[in-house]
Amino acid sequence: MAKPLHNLIKKETAWKWTEKEQAAFKGLKQAITEAQVLTNANPDKAYFLETNASGAALGLILSQWQSDGQLLPIGFLLESFKGAEINYNTTTRNFWLSSTPWNTGISI
Structure with missing residues (x-):
């Protein structure tokens, strides 16, 4: 789930926020707020x-x-x-x- 966000912190990766990163962020946010x-x-x-x-x-x-x-x-x-x-x-x-x-x- 977090892989698109993990990829953003790699040295060889340019910072680019796309729908893929936004979806990963939303998914993580939902998982954290709804977690047991x-x-x-x-x-x-x-x-x-x-x-x-x-x-x-x-x-x-x-x-x-x-x-x-x-x-x-x-x-x-x-x-x-x-x-x-x-x-x-x-x-x-x-x-x-x-x-x-x-x-x-x-x-x-």
């Missing part, structure tokens, strides 16, 4: 980890089930692929994501 509120981690509850990798980025959501049955997020991670990672196929990206130790400060 994070909850505090409870070490006595099990953690639920969701991962996803696309052609441009990877995503991770760490959540916990609450006593009322809701699954609430504790943290999010979204990162664009860089360098050689851009050439990985989807299977390799998902494997890489699932096998990478993320420093969340929480042991799972």
Whole structure:
């Protein structure tokens, strides 16, 4: 979602705001304003980890089930692929994501 905006800060890219950048900005603004509120981690509850990798980025959501049955997020991670990672196929990206130790400060 943010790739058009990330591209604007590259040294070799001229600053040019088009409909593509505007759409990315609007999408990010909407995602931020409508995002779920994070909850505090409870070490006595099990953690639920969701991962996803696309052609441009990877995503991770760490959540916990609450006593009322809701699954609430504790943290999010979204990162664009860089360098050689851009050439990985989807299977390799998902494997890489699932096998990478993320420093969340929480042991799972």
